[in-house]
Amino acid sequence: MATTYTLISSNTLSSSAASVTFSSIPSTYTDLVLRVSTRSDSNDGGSTGSLTGLYFYVNGGAGTGSGTRLTGNGATTSSARWTDYGKIFPQTDASMTSNTFGSAEIYIPSYTASQNKPYGSFSVAENNATTGYVGVNAGLYSSTAAISSLVIYPWNGNFVSGSSFYLYGIKNS
């Protein structure tokens, strides 16, 4: 039987980078899963309550889309919505515990289907302090084109060395 869950490509940064790109994504899978472990070099105030995140562009552009997030920070929960490109909340920034990276998984089902593309994510940004984050996001990429590339960015600044990115393909048959 063909392998169901396959690593398409990976990138572990040996130096800081403004973004990470996955290009020429084959159309032979059913779903995509992107798993990342990241930290940005920008002090966005995450340790004091300013939620920061990641964003991603599809097929070479910001595109159009929307999303709904649900986050907890150790004290309160919140939910908010956006109506532009792909976003993932939270992310670990430079204000948070040193040598600590946040984690996220983004699942994009039916990424080649001729329909708008929903996606879901779960991400965490722990901090050895009173404020850390856990978040889930429901997103929508408003395009009927197959996804052939992804570019991931930190909200501000650069990804630090050691940030890692893994793109998997899942086949349903």
Added chain:
Amino acid sequence: MPATYEPIATTTLSSAASSITFSSIPATYTDLRVVMVGTATNGSVILFNYNSDTANNYSRILLQGTGVAASSSFQSNSNGNYAGTWYSSYPCFTTIDLMSYAGSTYKTNLITTNADINGSGNVRYIVGLWRSTSAINSITFSIDSDTFATGTTATLYGIKSA
């Protein structure tokens, strides 16, 4: 090396349907995962039942964000698992993880529903319990007074621990 993560069955609707069923699920895996993408013809709640059990043997805790507010709720003694709401305007996406589905203890499931529809919708995480010690051999998804629209896809995966 034997495969760890395998598709057991997949369905893509060629016409609207009131239910989707996975039956004769083998007991040879450790965990199951269901991935569903699609729309509801009108926009309604998705329920699912194990082994045709529609008695009040289900319960759940739900956490949701609506883009405006975060909230949590519970439901005990329900006649099915709740998998969130799908809409007609944009495709929605639901995953269901069933750990130790063939074991002899009560069955816990974790459900995510991603239903952002461009200016409204929600994200929901749900933990559910089926109070039965039977192995799960079928799963039936239904949608309240509605149908799953043409093009809706549902896949059942089996995951082996060894």
